Amino acid sequence: MLKLIKLEWKKNNIGKYIRNAVILAVILCLFMFALAYLGIANDPDTGVPDAAPGNGTISSPIELFTSMSFLVFTSVMLSSFIVSAYKDKTMALMFSYPVKRQKIMISQMLSVWIFCFVALVLTKLLLYGSILLGSRFMVSSFPIDYNMASLGFYVQLIVKSISIITMSFIALFIGLAMKSSKATIISSFLLIILTQANIGDFTMANNVIFPLILTIISLIFAFLSVVGVEKKDLM
Numbered sequence: 001m002l003k004l005i006k007l008e009w010k011k012n013n014i015g016k017y018i019r020n021a022v023i024l025a026v027i028l029c030l031f032m033f034a035l036a037y038l039g040i041a042n043d044p045d046t047g048v049p050d051a052a053p054g055n056g057t058i059s060s061p062i063e064l065f066t067s068m069s070f071l072v073f074t075s076v077m078l079s080s081f082i083v084s085a086y087k088d089k090t091m092a093l094m095f096s097y098p099v100k101r102q103k104i105m106i107s108q109m110l111s112v113w114i115f116c117f118v119a120l121v122l123t124k125l126l127l128y129g130s131i132l133l134g135s136r137f138m139v140s141s142f143p144i145d146y147n148m149a150s151l152g153f154y155v156q157l158i159v160k161s162i163s164i165i166t167m168s169f170i171a172l173f174i175g176l177a178m179k180s181s182k183a184t185i186i187s188s189f190l191l192i193i194l195t196q197a198n199i200g201d202f203t204m205a206n207n208v209i210f211p212l213i214l215t216i217i218s219l220i221f222a223f224l225s226v227v228g229v230e231k232k233d234l235m
Helices: 001-010 014-037 059-087 091-093 099-132 151-178 181-196 209-227
Strands: none
Touching: 001 099, 014 059, 014 099, 059 099, 059 151, 059 181, 099 151, 099 209, 151 181, 151 209, 181 209
């Protein structure tokens, strides 16, 4: 399986995705730093941060923007690695190998999942670390509500990252069902609206149970994407 994953990375030129992930991380870091210390979120009349309900601390916008960015980023990679491979008929070549189709599909999904999970975790650590470092010299507009010396901080960071990256399998399933790369990416935006949007004071973003349920649903969709691939006709 590891050899197949490495083959997927090589075949899809993983270097360009590393570059894109680094660029995305830097942009998010600069944006969050400006949000915390340069007052870009402050109300011009009151001078205090104009944040949605439940987003009054710095960890909330960090989780919001990293989750939104990497859910789309992961869906784009899944679209390129899998859905486009069907449309371009390169999947036919992969399925001609003396390896089960299911194993090939799983390796493709894992190659994207592993890469994006590591990229998301490292990006979050960069953002949290930068904000914490900045607090030594400046006053943040948002209260700093996390402790990077705590084990619980890293457990929560990893669990949330797993949930967000796994969620993209729902978008993959929709993309495969509709035989469309665009449908995969559009579905990721709909997932963002579902999981991150506010309706008045109500939001799913801080709900503990909802991400767990959505992760389980995502794994079911991942299973459905793989289970019928042995008999499924190529697009």
